[in-house]
Amino acid sequence: xxxxxxxxxxxxxxxxxxxxxxxxxxxxxxxxxxxxxxxxxxxxxxxxxxxxxxxxxxxxxxxxxxxxxxxxxxxxxxxxxxxxxxxxxxxxxxxxxxxxxxxxxxxxxxxxxxxxxxxxxxxxxxxxxxxxxxxxxxxxxxxxxxxxxxxxxxxxxxxxxxxxxxxxxxxxxxxxxxxxxxxxxxxxxxxxxxxxxxxxxxxxx
Numbered sequence: 524x525x526x527x528x529x530x531x532x533x534x535x536x537x538x539x540x541x542x543x544x545x546x547x548x549x550x551x552x553x554x555x556x557x558x559x560x561x562x563x564x565x566x567x568x569x570x571x572x573x574x575x576x577x578x579x580x581x582x583x584x585x586x587x588x589x590x591x592x593x594x595x596x597x598x599x600x601x602x603x604x605x606x607x608x609x610x611x612x613x614x615x616x617x618x619x620x621x622x623x624x625x626x627x628x629x630x631x632x633x634x635x636x637x638x639x640x641x642x643x644x645x646x647x648x649x650x651x652x653x654x655x656x657x658x659x660x661x662x663x664x665x666x667x668x669x670x671x672x673x674x675x676x677x678x679x680x681x682x683x684x685x686x687x688x689x690x691x692x693x694x695x696x697x698x699x700x701x702x703x704x705x706x707x708x709x710x711x712x713x714x715x716x717x718x719x720x721x722x723x724x725x726x727x728x
Contacts (some may be wrong), residue, residue, distance in 0.1 A: 529539065539708070540591075541593050541713070542596065543594070543595050543615065543703070544612070544615045544618045546600075546608060546620050546640060547622060548629060548633050549601045550600075551600060551656060552623060553600065554582055556619070556656065556696070557584045559599045559696055561584050561587055562693075565586050568603075569640060580675075583596060588700070588704055591704055593652075593700075600636075605636060606705075608640065612645035616648065616650075616710070617651070617710070617715060618649055619654060620640070621654045622653065623656055623665040624657050624658065624664050624665075624669055625660040630640050634673050648680075649712050650682040650683065650703065650718070652683070652684060652686065652699055653673070653683065653685040653686070654687075654688045654695075654699060655687045656688055656690050658687045658689045659689040659691045659692050666687040673685075682706045682710065
């Protein structure tokens with residue numbers, strides 16, 4: 524009985540925790556984004572961009588916004604590593620998909636990787652934040668241009684937005700994350716994950 528009440532107390536008073544995947548092909552700026560998030564929200568100095576190396580496997584970052592905890596899983600984007608992504612889909616509340624907006628020659632690769640992500644059953648209904656990254660570079664295309672290229676009309680079944688950002692200087696990052704938190708709090712997927720967590724909770728039967 525005690526464990527049941529303790530579980531309830533913990534649920535009511537603990538902060539809501541969301542798991543967010545940071546995906547995208549290699550060199551899109553995923554780890555730079557994660558380091559900037561840590562610097563902006565947790566007063567920890569993130570790694571400077573010139574010291575960030577390509578991710579092989581997984582980087583994890585945690586931040587808190589008001590009474591919400593966000594756990595970010597930044598996964599390597601090289602072709603040989605993308606098969607690992609789907610191991611994390613089932614637990615994810617949402618996806619941040621990062622695109623290098625200054626490298627049009629790789630848009631096709633980025634688009635096909637995104638389509639594969641969105642087709643996966645384990646990510647059904649997960650809110651999607653697409654970031655047109657590297658807006659600090661003169662050659663970066665706008666969010667509107669990238670949206671046209673990615674043909675986002677197909678995404679009507681899930682909450683999504685596409686924002687122009689720079690993980691390097693932080694432009695647009697906070698607004699994008701604020702949108703994501705608000706959408707995750709109302710998402711049917713969040714409700715589904717909560718119910719599933721409750722069902723598998725020892726002592727709930």
